[in-house]
Amino acid sequence: MxxxxxxxxxxxxxxxxxxxxxxxxxxxxxxxxxxxxxxxxxxxxxxxxxxxxxxxxxxxxxxxxxxxxxxxxxxxxxxxxxxxxxxxxxxxxxxxxxxxxxxxxxxxxxxEKRMQIHVDEKERKVTFLYKLEDGVAEGSFGMHCAAMCGISNRVIERAETAARDWEHTSRLKESLEKAKTGCYIPLGMLSDVGSLLCDRGDVGAKGLDVLLRAIECL
CATH class of the missing domain: 3.40.50.300 (P-loop containing nucleotide triphosphate hydrolases)
Known part of the structure; x- marks a missing residue:
């Protein structure tokens, strides 16, 4: 500012x-x-x-x-x-x-940072507290937003069912589950490692840090 x-x-x-x-x-x-x-x-x-x-x-x-x-x-x-x-x-x-x-x-x-909120699951309402805190948002709360906009429960419930189905058939879901086992190397890191291996020059301190972080993910 x-x-x-x-x-x-x-x-x-x-x-x-x-x-x-x-x-x-x-x-x-x-x-x-x-x-x-x-x-x-x-x-x-x-x-x-x-x-x-x-x-x-x-x-x-x-x-x-x-x-x-x-x-x-x-x-x-x-x-x-x-x-x-x-x-x-x-x-x-x-x-x-x-x-x-x-x-x-x-x-x-x-x-990782997120904006603090209060979620009322029963009423499907989200209260925004406008305070930055450490952590990752638990979700996007799209269905809560739909309810707050006045979309009927029937439509929201159908959307929730579709969202669950898509989540379980998503390749992204598989990657996230694999990450929980500690055997997941981020794509960006794989790209960096590949570039280092293809480079015939000396690997500097930054390159060594990339390799060490990739090994730690195994």
Whole structure:
């Protein structure tokens, strides 16, 4: 806030100046340029990946929502891995893709945070407390949101049944279950290991750290 000239509502604050602030927010298409929502998303993301430095501040909100779930989570996973592992800048990455929490659980540059809420399962209501805390959200609470919007219970119950069926037939579900056994190596880490093995040069300290983390996941 201070860097863009805004008042910081605090008695004191410790600031780290950044060389640029880059964000990818919202979901809008560009009809006049014949660009879909996902095209606009990726165009803005490409600019961030090309220009961000270790001294930048990057904010990415719900990346991948403009396409199918599988493509969306794949893009979100790859971008987050590149920003955290290869760019190494300070950033905020907000997402509803809960599998990313498992994918980056042991990543040294990523801290999992969530917004505190109170959930009333009986009434299907969610109260937002607007407080940041450690941890991963228990779920997206889409059915609770539907109930709060006035969608009939009959429709919501059918949606809950469909959601459970899709969850149990999903490959993503299989990956998450495998991760619980401690025998799961994140795809981003596998990619880094593959690059190191194909590189004929010396493996530096960062490369050794990647290899050690991969071994620890076995």
């Amino acid at each position: 201070a860097q863009i000239g805004c008042h910081v509502p605090a008695v004191s604050a410790r600031l780290t100046p950044v060389d640029r602030i880059m964000s990818r927010l919202g979901a809008n298409d560009n009809i006049f340029a014949a660009q879909s929502t996902f095209f606009v998303e990726l165009s803005e993301t490409k600019k961030i990946l090309s220009e961000a430095t270790p001294r930048s501040l990057v904010i990415l909100d719900e990346l991948g929502r403009g396409t199918s779930s599988y493509d969306g989570v794949a893009v979100a996973q790859a971008v987050l891995h590149h920003v955290a592992t290869h760019i190494g800048c300070v950033g905020f990455f907000a997402t509803h893709y809960h599998s990313l929490a498992t994918e980056f659980e042991n990543h040294p540059e990523i801290q």
